[in-house]
Amino acid sequence: MTTPAFLRRCARxxxxxxxxxxxxxxxxxxxxxxxxxxAGNDEVLYWNQPADRSRCPDRNGFLWVQAVEGPSCIRYFAxxxxxxxxxxxxxxxxxxxxxxxxxxxxxPENTDELRTLDAQRSRDRAGVPWIFMxxxxxxxxxxxxxxxxQLVEFHALDAALDALMQRHRLQRIVIVGxxxxxxxxxxxxxxGRTRVACAVLTSGAYGLLERARMLGRSKDGRTDTTGSxxxxxxxxxxxxxxxxxxxxxxxxxNREDRNTPFVLxxxxxxxxxKAGHRIELRTHAAEPPDFHDxxxxxxxxxxxxxxxxxxxx
Numbered sequence: 001m002t003t004p005a006f007l008r009r010c011a012r013x014x015x016x017x018x019x020x021x022x023x024x025x026x027x028x029x030x031x032x033x034x035x036x037x038x039a040g041n042d043e044v045l046y047w048n049q050p051a052d053r054s055r056c057p058d059r060n061g062f063l064w065v066q067a068v069e070g071p072s073c074i075r076y077f078a079x080x081x082x083x084x085x086x087x088x089x090x091x092x093x094x095x096x097x098x099x100x101x102x103x104x105x106x107x108p109e110n111t112d113e114l115r116t117l118d119a120q121r122s123r124d125r126a127g128v129p130w131i132f133m134x135x136x137x138x139x140x141x142x143x144x145x146x147x148x149x150q151l152v153e154f155h156a157l158d159a160a161l162d163a164l165m166q167r168h169r170l171q172r173i174v175i176v177g178x179x180x181x182x183x184x185x186x187x188x189x190x191x192g193r194t195r196v197a198c199a200v201l202t203s204g205a206y207g208l209l210e211r212a213r214m215l216g217r218s219k220d221g222r223t224d225t226t227g228s229x230x231x232x233x234x235x236x237x238x239x240x241x242x243x244x245x246x247x248x249x250x251x252x253x254n255r256e257d258r259n260t261p262f263v264l265x266x267x268x269x270x271x272x273x274k275a276g277h278r279i280e281l282r283t284h285a286a287e288p289p290d291f292h293d294x295x296x297x298x299x300x301x302x303x304x305x306x307x308x309x310x311x312x313x
Contacts, residue, residue, distance in 0.1 A: 042113055044104040045075065045140035052142070061112065063163045067155035074160035075140035077115035078131045079123035084169045087197055087310055088129040089303050090161065091122070094179030094203075096138050097226075100145050115139060125297070126304035128174070133160060135184060148180055149208065149224065149231045154187040161193065172310065175199040176303040179260060179292065182251075183208075186234035186268065189241050189249070198248040198306030202284075202299045203257055203292050206235045207264035214261055235264075238271045246310075249279040250302055252294060254286035 056064045056073035063074045082088050099107045109115060115132055123130035136143025136153045147153060165173065172195045177185035182204030189199055205211055208231050212218035217225045224231040249272060253265045262283075269281040285295045 042111055044107075045110050045112065045115075045134075047100050047104055047107070047139075048137045048144050048146070049142055056142075060167075063160045063167075065156060065159035065163050067152075067159045069152045069155060072136060072156040072160070073140075073142040074136070074156060074163075075134040076131050076160070076164060077112065077119045077134075077139075078168075079120045079129050081123070082129040082131060082168050082170065085129045085171070087172045087174065087307050088131055088168075088170050089122075089126060089174045089176055089307060090131045090133055090164070091119075092133060092135055092157070092175070092177035092181030092184045093138065094177075094181050095148060096135075096145060097148075100137065110139065112140075122300060126300055126307070128304055128307040131164065133157065133164070135181070146226065147228070147230075148226060149183055149187075149205070149233075150228065151230075151232050154184060154191065154232055157184060158188055158191055158193065161188065165195070171195070172197045174303050174307045174310070175201075176299050177204070178202045178294075178299055180205060183234060187232055187237075190234050190237035190239075192240050192242045194242050194244065196244070196247055197310035198250065198303065200250045200252070200299055200303045200306060202252045202294055203254070203260050203286075204251065204265060204268070205260045206233065206268035208233045208235075211261060211264055215259075235268050235271060238268075238275045241272065241275060241277055243276075245278065247278065248306055249277060250282065250306065251279065252282045252284050252298055252302065254291045254294065255283055256291035257286065258290045259292040 051071045051073050053064060056062050061076060065072050065074060104110055109118060119130045119132045134141040136156050137145030143156060174197050175185040182201035185199050185201050186204055208224040212224045213221055215225060219227060223229050251265055251269050253262045255262045266281060269279050272279045284298045287293045287295060
């Protein structure tokens with residue numbers, strides 16, 4: 001007898017094949033301007049575009065939010081069981097400056113289907129509802145990714161999390177982020193975000209000015225790696241983290257990291273500890289030669305464990 005679980009697996013596999021075929025077609029046609037809001041959701045997602053209310057419908061996957069710097073349309077891609085969830089994992093990607101100037105059709109997994117399927121796969125592995133939230137300027141979110149790690153980015157994400165939790169009636173979240181996504185997660189904590197059961201931050205960038213100096217990428221010793229003096233460094237704002245003895249903050253990195261020096265991750269962990277919060281600093285194996293991308297899906301596994309422990313303490 002065919003089981004419902006078997007049918008769901010078959011349907012999901014068919015969707016993966018369909019989405020891959022659609023992405024291949026998009027690669028062949030190669031339009032410079034993506035048709036994000038056409039009838040289907042197989043269109044490629046735009047990058048580094050201003051907020052446009054007419055292209056941000058009031059439906060799932062889109063959040064029109066107002067921060068102090070102005071409006072934003074933040075995209076998110078979710079697994080199929082987030083409504084009313086007692087806890088859900090929200091993921092922020094690392095920096096995408098290496099692909100942001102490419103034609104959108106050439107950026108990997110840059111369609112609604114593929115991002116949603118990736119969220120569903122993460123949910124299936126973690127066993128917890130999963131949401132991928134696109135940082136400003138990436139994967140269809142309005143904004144300028146060149147202004148990453150500035151308040152304009154973090155305020156938009158903070159407002160989007162509020163709107164997301166209200167729309168889908170989420171009780172608590174687990175934040176997971178890698179590299180620049182970890183910095184974003186840390187920044188949101190320092191802005192006083194509550195109802196966070198756990199934050200799993202891997203290979204994050206902290207001490208942004210010193211990091212730029214260590215990497216030889218600071219202009220006159222005054223700018224971060226983006227060339228900006230307007231960066232928001234979570235290390236300077238640890239005092240803003242809300243008190244919550246039940247919340248876990250887990251930092252994971254590699255001592256040989258050539259992108260986000262581990263000594264600065266240690267410094268952030270020390271500052272959070274001294275401020276009276278619970279934080280764990282761990283090391284894990286990473287991919288050579290930069291030792292920045294951690295192995296074994298450690299972020300997903302740790303976020304899953306955090307969520308389950310929060311659900312069943």
